[in-house]
Amino acid sequence: MLKLLNIRTEEAWLVKNLFWLQFFQGxxxxxxxxxxxxxxxxxxxxxxLPLVYLFSAALLLLAQECNx
Numbered sequence: 001m002l003k004l005l006n007i008r009t010e011e012a013w014l015v016k017n018l019f020w021l022q023f024f025q026g027x028x029x030x031x032x033x034x035x036x037x038x039x040x041x042x043x044x045x046x047x048x049l050p051l052v053y054l055f056s057a058a059l060l061l062l063a064q065e066c067n068x
Contacts (some may be wrong), residue, residue, distance in 0.1 A: 037049075040052065
């Protein structure tokens with residue numbers, strides 16, 4: 001498996017730890033998004049969801065510009 005992924009033996013522990021970190025971080029983000037959208041839909045109409053996506057995209061673009 002290490003040869004297939006082009007990982008040196010001394011790097012295996014680091015790659016394993018980074019894999020699990022990314023796995024659990026992704027799992028946490030998935031749970032967070034599920035809960036956030038569920039709470040949103042409980043309080044607002046589903047027709048407002050596209051506006052939320054557009055607004056969050058605009059905020060992300062603005063945040064990206066502020067970082068440079």
